[in-house]
Amino acid sequence: MKPIYSIYLFFFLLAACQPVESRRSTEELAQKVRENESITFTKQKARDVVKTGFNAGDGYREVWIRDYNTFIELAAELYDPAELKENLLVFFRMQGDDGNILDGFTPREDTIVRYDFTYTDMAPNYAGHKNTVETDQETSLVQAVYKYIKATGDQSILDEQIGDMTVAQRLEAAMEFLITNRYVTSHNLLWGATTADWGDVQPEHGWGVDLDENTHRAIDIYDNAMFIIALDNLMEMIPSSRSRWEVVRDEVFKSCRKHLWDQETQKFIPHIYLEGSPFPDDFNENEIYYFGGTAIAIEAGLLSVPEIEHSLNEMVKRVKEAGAPSIGLTLYPPYPEGFFENQIMNPEYSYQNGGDWTWFGGRMIQQLVRYGFLQEAYEQLLPMTERVLENDGFYEWYSINNEPRGSGTFRGSAGVLYVAIQQLEEALANQ
Incomplete structure (x- = not known):
């Protein structure tokens, strides 16, 4: 054989072998997923839990929109579309x-006195x-309607007449409510109260869920990433809305990169304060x-693939430093004890101040799958599924020692994990 042909044959065989190795690796990973x-x-x-109702979990009577948004895809496999639609229409x-848009609704007879109900x-049968302090109810509802249409094919919901307006x-x-009431033109971004990442507890009050004279307004990545996703969904559902919202969406996208992404540290800054911080001056x-805001930013398309890889590595590193169970960790390091008046946020590694929430960790797994990090998705998924098996169900959050905390049968966690697993299986099957 002539040397030139030997060289061609070598490179041909080399190219041919690489896909085989890749396929073998994919098949092995798919088998691990199937047999785990x-x-x-x-x-x-997850199916068993979601088929039992629509309230967030055992500790909540309400149907919350930020929760419903994260298990409506699974619910669409288990319920008649009319039932899903009715919840959205409320x-x-x-x-x-x-x-x-309200956070949630509950039958009037189930109301809890501590809320100011609407x-x-x-x-007439519901209290809302x-x-x-949140700026994600409106965006969560847009996303939930979008998921409902995608899952059921029922676009008629958009034409439903509610009072004098269609859906x-x-x-x-x-x-428009967000633009009028929560939009800062100096930054072209939405604001909310100061909270810990995606949380709904501000530091200045013992309960902490209502804006008041003590609130420190702030801009963060979670609210704005949710807004970008919602606007993308809205323009796809209602093409005629594009002329109104595309410029807004693009402006918010650019502003997230300009004002919230720290290029030097390759992470999102926690807050931009509009009237000062509630924390001590010497606190960095x-x-x-x-963690959660970063996952939602990836869903919004705000990070490149190399930045996603860096973010994952940073999450894994910080989880190890914290001694935490999974990348569901809300944040690290936690805010020091005493920084929040609501005692559920103290001590460190409690609730939204460093608790581990599958509700957001599962969404990070979904993004790893979306961007092709299949092996990493499998590895980071296991700590979450293993504790479901160990505890025979889903909990709201987990302690630094992986102990279940908060509401049981937490449907948001069930929904995001189910979708993450489903997406991983589909991605492996299509390789």
């Missing part, structure tokens, strides 16, 4: 005249409430890494 007891158990347990019936003649018009009204908040 905790993954199989988690999928079935939020529109209880929508404020200014376009705002009532409306369009939904809103944690005003499509009300979706846009919800986005930028040392804190926000």
